[in-house]
Amino acid sequence: MTPLHYFGDLVRDLLLRVPLGAVRILFVSTLAVLLLWVLRLPQRDVSGIATSGQRHNLRPWAAVALLVQLVIYIFM
Amino acid sequence: MGNLAYIDLLIVVVYIVGTLVLGITLGRRMSTGKDFFLAGRTLPWWAIGFSLVATDIGGTDIIGVGGAAYSYGMAVANFEWIGCIPAMVVAAFLFVPIFWRAGVYTIPEFLERRFDARVRSALAVCWFAFMACNIGIMLFASARMMQVLFGWDPVVCVLTMAALVGVYTLAGGLAAVVYTDVIQCIVLIGGCLLVLVIGLIDLGGLSGLRAGLEAVQASGGTAAAAHPTDLILPLDTPTPFPWAGIYFGLGMILGPAYWIGNQAIVQRSLGARTEFDAKASYIFGALLKNLLPVIIAVPGLIALAKYPGLAQGDEALPTLVAHMMPVGFRGLFLAAFLAALMSSVDSYVNSAATLVTNDLYKRFLNPAASDERLLRIGRTVTAGLILWGILFALYLSRLEGSGIYAIFQTLLAFFQGPALAVVLTGVLWRRATAPGALTGFVGGVLCAVTLFAMNQPAVYGPMQWQPLFRIGEPFLYFSIWAFLVALVLVIVVSLLTEPEADDKIRGLVYGRDLPERQ
Numbered sequence: 322m323t324p325l326h327y328f329g330d331l332v333r334d335l336l337l338r339v340p341l342g343a344v345r346i347l348f349v350s351t352l353a354v355l356l357l358w359v360l361r362l363p364q365r366d367v368s369g370i371a372t373s374g375q376r377h378n379l380r381p382w383a384a385v386a387l388l389v390q391l392v393i394y395i396f397m
Numbered sequence: 398m399g400n401l402a403y404i405d406l407l408i409v410v411v412y413i414v415g416t417l418v419l420g421i422t423l424g425r426r427m428s429t430g431k432d433f434f435l436a437g438r439t440l441p442w443w444a445i446g447f448s449l450v451a452t453d454i455g456g457t458d459i460i461g462v463g464g465a466a467y468s469y470g471m472a473v474a475n476f477e478w479i480g481c482i483p484a485m486v487v488a489a490f491l492f493v494p495i496f497w498r499a500g501v502y503t504i505p506e507f508l509e510r511r512f513d514a515r516v517r518s519a520l521a522v523c524w525f526a527f528m529a530c531n532i533g534i535m536l537f538a539s540a541r542m543m544q545v546l547f548g549w550d551p552v553v554c555v556l557t558m559a560a561l562v563g564v565y566t567l568a569g570g571l572a573a574v575v576y577t578d579v580i581q582c583i584v585l586i587g588g589c590l591l592v593l594v595i596g597l598i599d600l601g602g603l604s605g606l607r608a609g610l611e612a613v614q615a616s617g618g619t620a621a622a623a624h625p626t627d628l629i630l631p632l633d634t635p636t637p638f639p640w641a642g643i644y645f646g647l648g649m650i651l652g653p654a655y656w657i658g659n660q661a662i663v664q665r666s667l668g669a670r671t672e673f674d675a676k677a678s679y680i681f682g683a684l685l686k687n688l689l690p691v692i693i694a695v696p697g698l699i700a701l702a703k704y705p706g707l708a709q710g711d712e713a714l715p716t717l718v719a720h721m722m723p724v725g726f727r728g729l730f731l732a733a734f735l736a737a738l739m740s741s742v743d744s745y746v747n748s749a750a751t752l753v754t755n756d757l758y759k760r761f762l763n764p765a766a767s768d769e770r771l772l773r774i775g776r777t778v779t780a781g782l783i784l785w786g787i788l789f790a791l792y793l794s795r796l797e798g799s800g801i802y803a804i805f806q807t808l809l810a811f812f813q814g815p816a817l818a819v820v821l822t823g824v825l826w827r828r829a830t831a832p833g834a835l836t837g838f839v840g841g842v843l844c845a846v847t848l849f850a851m852n853q854p855a856v857y858g859p860m861q862w863q864p865l866f867r868i869g870e871p872f873l874y875f876s877i878w879a880f881l882v883a884l885v886l887v888i889v890v891s892l893l894t895e896p897e898a899d900d901k902i903r904g905l906v907y908g909r910d911l912p913e914r915q
Contacts, residue, residue, distance in 0.1 A: 322862060322863070323851070323862065325851065325865060326862065326863060326865065329865055329866070333632070333867070336632050336641050337632050337633065339632075341629060341631060341640070344629055344640045344644070345629055347644065348479065348628075348629060348640075348644060348648075351483070351644075351648070352479075352483065355483050355486065355487070359486060359490070362490055366490050366494075367490060367676075368673075369671065369672055369673025369676060369677070370671070370673055371671065371673055371674070371677075372441075372670060372671060372674075377673065377677070379489070379490075379676060379677055379680050382680045382681075382684060383486050383489065383490070383680050383683070385684065386482055386485075386486060386680065386683040386684050386686075386687060387482070387483070387486060389687045390478060390479070390482050390483070390687070393478060393628070393687075394478075394479070394628060394629075397471065397626060397627065397628045397629075
């Protein structure tokens with residue numbers, strides 16, 4: 322056994338103690354934080370001018386993509 | 398599903414002819430290297446979005462994801478969901494705009510501007526090796542699958558597929574790749590959707606699927622039986638998808654490395670006609686990605702409910718298609734399979750040619766090369782890569798059974814974590830320096846190689862150690878540690894070296910000095 326083995330076993334034992342309910346919260350909260358980040362991004366970062374000359378906002382579409390993910394990871 | 402009716406074959410022929418005609422027609426407009434490698438920066442968001450998804454789903458994925466769902470349950474969907482969508486959203490708003498504004502052809506070219514030529518060369522070599530080998534691997538794996546499904550000769554399959562992809566990629570460059578990907582993505586989604594709908598109708602709807610899976614659960618047996626619809630599996634699961642590997646390895650490292658740093662993926666957004674199109678393409682792709690596991694993984698569950706005793710997971714979808722799909726629809730599924738294969742091979746051929754032409758030929762051999770000369774070089778390299786892909790695929794077929802395929806995939810995954818650390822720090826941290834990036838990249842790759850070696854029986858056996866990792870294919874774990882080591886090295890060495898000049902990095906780092914340009 323090398324120090325890497327001992328370190329690996331320690332990490333593995335720690336992770337094995339994490340209940341799956343807490344893991345689900347980790348997945349969901351990561352997606353939620355990302356969604357909040359998208360909602361708070363400056364307007365210039367999430368919008369742009371298309372070739373038609375009109376300004377379009379991508380924020381709602383990005384939010385929908387992440388919301389669907391949130392629902393999936395809450396229930397599956 | 399070996400027997401195809403004439404109508405099935407007709408559908409396949411129509412798909413192939415349509416793809417070739419479109420690709421060759423677009424090829425007539427090529428006159429410069431910029432046209433060939435970046436489609437003249439004229440691509441709209443919807444075409445790039447379809448192309449992103451089609452490139453990501455290869456021919457083997459169509460069968461393999463359904464097969465993994467059959468064997469291990471829906472946890473395989475993590476690769477399309479948590480492994481893609483968050484990374485695509487972050488890439489759309491943070492990274493893609495910076496790459497697009499820089500006006501570069503490749504990610505390594507961006508990294509030379511941000512760091513230096515050594516960092517560019519190190520990443521270009523790794524990505525080129527990955528792409529060149531992947532062309533052969535994809536051709537070989539798909540030909541092998543066609544042999545199993547239809548009884549076709551694998552050598553003929555390799556030659557035919559390579560010739561088809563070669564014709565339109567050689568003629569039309571990135572534009573042909575992206576616009577044929579649009580057709581291929583629609584055919585792919587249509588074909589798989591059909592399998593899903595017909596399968597669900599046959600089972601009596603969602604309630605029938607649920608009842609079938611409950612019966613399988615009650616009987617036990619396969620790994621999928623324990624958690625057929627769960628995405629989050631315990632750390633000691635017998636499947637290759639423990640939650641820690643999925644969250645840290647896939648969601649935090651391999652997913653972002655793929656969507657932010659993979660030249661074959663990012664190149665199409667560099668060819669977008671505006672910065673808005675580049676960003677919108679990734680968001681459109683993310684929306685499409687939400688749908689994909691439903692149409693390619695759920696059929697695996699349908700097969701599990703209906704045919705629970707199959708010897709191998711990869712038999713799931715072909716069995717479903719052979720028994721449930723009526724005449725004509727089988728041809729559509731075969732077209733979807735071919736579309737998935739061709740859309741991935743063409744992207745890797747075009748991107749590998751871009752790396753050789755831009756990061757080797759133009760950078761080191763002929764910096765003054767005209768755009769027309771670059772077009773000729775790009776086409777020559779494309780032809781060479783097709784030939785290489787054929788030869789490598791045929792070589793792999795001789796080594797079949799030696800495990801070389803799995804080892805190769807693992808070896809190629811080594812540099813993705815370190816490459817992500819370099820790109821992340823390059824774009825997000827002004828203080829990152831060229832010596833830091835180079836040290837981090839090399840150190841990260843060495844870390845992955847060391848971990849891989851310590852997990853090989855030939856190494857740990859004589860030393861009487863245990864394997865370092867407890868799961869069969871720990872490539873997700875290699876990527877985590879390689880990324881962390883690379884990140885720490887980039888930070889430490891950068892702080893110990895002189896900062897990069899402000900003028901050099903202006904516009905290349907996320908922050909206040911980014912101009913709004915459309």
